[in-house]
Amino acid sequence: MITSDQLRIVIGLGKTGYSCARFLAEQGHRVMVVDSRQSPPYLPQLQQDFPELPIKLGVFDSNLLKQASELIVSPGIALAEPAIAEAVASGVPAIGDIELFARAVGNTPVIAITGSNGKSTVTTLVGEIAQAAGIKVAVGGNIGRPVLELLTEKADLYVLELSSFQLETTYSLQPAVACILNISPDHMDRYADLAAYHQAKQRIYRGAQSVVFNRQDALTQPLVPSSVPQVSFGLNEPDLKHFGCRQSNNGVQLSYGLNDWLESSQLLIKGRHNQANVLAALAIGQQLQWSKTTMLAAIQQFKGLPHRCEWVAEYNQITFINDTKATNVGAAKASIEGLGEQLTGKIILLAGGDGKGADFSELKPAIAKYVKCLLTYGDDGERLAAEVTGAAFQQPVADLVEAVKKAFHYAEPGDLVLLAPACASFDMFSNFEQRGEVFKKEVMRLVDAQ
Numbered sequence: 001m002i003t004s005d006q007l008r009i010v011i012g013l014g015k016t017g018y019s020c021a022r023f024l025a026e027q028g029h030r031v032m033v034v035d036s037r038q039s040p041p042y043l044p045q046l047q048q049d050f051p052e053l054p055i056k057l058g059v060f061d062s063n064l065l066k067q068a069s070e071l072i073v074s075p076g077i078a079l080a081e082p083a084i085a086e087a088v089a090s091g092v093p094a095i096g097d098i099e100l101f102a103r104a105v106g107n108t109p110v111i112a113i114t115g116s117n118g119k120s121t122v123t124t125l126v127g128e129i130a131q132a133a134g135i136k137v138a139v140g141g142n143i144g145r146p147v148l149e150l151l152t153e154k155a156d157l158y159v160l161e162l163s164s165f166q167l168e169t170t171y172s173l174q175p176a177v178a179c180i181l182n183i184s185p186d187h188m189d190r191y192a193d194l195a196a197y198h199q200a201k202q203r204i205y206r207g208a209q210s211v212v213f214n215r216q217d218a219l220t221q222p223l224v225p226s227s228v229p230q231v232s233f234g235l236n237e238p239d240l241k242h243f244g245c246r247q248s249n250n251g252v253q254l255s256y257g258l259n260d261w262l263e264s265s266q267l268l269i270k271g272r273h274n275q276a277n278v279l280a281a282l283a284i285g286q287q288l289q290w291s292k293t294t295m296l297a298a299i300q301q302f303k304g305l306p307h308r309c310e311w312v313a314e315y316n317q318i319t320f321i322n323d324t325k326a327t328n329v330g331a332a333k334a335s336i337e338g339l340g341e342q343l344t345g346k347i348i349l350l351a352g353g354d355g356k357g358a359d360f361s362e363l364k365p366a367i368a369k370y371v372k373c374l375l376t377y378g379d380d381g382e383r384l385a386a387e388v389t390g391a392a393f394q395q396p397v398a399d400l401v402e403a404v405k406k407a408f409h410y411a412e413p414g415d416l417v418l419l420a421p422a423c424a425s426f427d428m429f430s431n432f433e434q435r436g437e438v439f440k441k442e443v444m445r446l447v448d449a450q
Contacts, residue, residue: 010024141161214233
């Protein structure tokens with residue numbers, strides 16, 4: 001019989017769960033790890049590094065979980081899981097890796113960034129700006145390294161990408177700047193409705209010392225006291241002391257108040273949605289009083305991230321873009337609109353996969369305006385096609401490789417072939433990165449064969 005005396009049970013043995021178990025064990029806590037899978041990915045490493053640490057695999061046991069003083073739940077596991085919910089109802093607290101980090105980080109400032117789309121780009125960009133400013137910065141969370149590993153770096157600033165799943169189990173984080181970039185339906189297979197998803201995202205503002213939000217997205221509006229400094233960004237013209245875009249004779253200007261700071265043509269990352277990402281990064285830096293000169297210099301050197309509106313090739317005046325990270329409807333819509341308005345031609349869109357319960361009809365206006373051919377594949381490809389019927393010519397394909405071949409057939413000079421799936425990848429690939437690599441490989445094979 002396990003006693004409940006300060007026993008912490010880590011639920012889930014993926015990358016995050018392993019980092020939690022390791023952190024707690026090294027801090028001297030009594031730790032146990034449970035996972036519903038018989039062969040979780042980090043099992044061999046945990047057994048090698050901490051052979052004395054107890055592990056229980058298989059169906060979660062609510063009676064066991066009730067004996068814990070605290071549950072540390074990995075973000076991929078829902079709190080609604082019956083055994084977890086039963087333990088929580090009996091009074092056992094459920095936290096996550098971000099909460100452990102928040103308790104340990106002390107007075108070191110943290111920038112916390114979330115959103116349905118663009119958060120990896122903004123998090124990385126803010127980290128690069130901080131580095132250019134000479135700040136010893138560590139970047140991680142839902143991107144790259146788990147946050148508990150970052151503590152070993154003794155950084156002067158932490159920049160964290162946070163998912164809604166991580167925010168659900170976070171209570172003590174007090175970010176120097178908290179930012180929600182946007183909110184559109186995502187993970188509707190895990191949340192009851194958009195309101196529940198919105199509520200999880202809004203937790204990022206709790207305890208924040210300043211906030212940045214998207215004034216064109218009402219769901220990002222901060223529910224914080226008026227004493228908390230706030231600055232907004234948007235693609236429309238800004239008010240004083242806010243960030244936005246202004247049309248000029250030279251094109252689109254990224255502006256702060258009445259002052260134009262940067263021409264959009266000077267950005268290496270393309271699309272209107274990336275202009276919004278840059279404005280968000282500028283607003284975050286402004287809240288911390290970073291140098292305008294330093295910020296703009298770093299921004300103009302930023303090439304973006306792999307698999308996020310990544311330029312792959314240009315052949316016969318046809319551009320190929322890999323945006324496999326557009327794993328939800330909002331991200332795909334932003335990609336279509338952000339790239340489509342800059343084209344002389346039209347988009348051939350490759351989309352499909354595991355839709356996570358999303359409503360694809362929200363894509364219909366963007367497809368109708370910018371897409372001439374929709375190629376669908378995967379588990380929810382047929383449903384996606386049905387929900388946007390009439391918006392553009394569409395054709396189902398067997399898989400992504402066939403989709404690329406068909407795209408070559410339909411594309412004409414001035415067009416853009418865009419992989420923006422609006423779906424998760426797990427029905428056909430191990431992750432979104434593999435999906436992107438398959439797309440790029442097939443594009444290059446066909447280009448080289450011409």
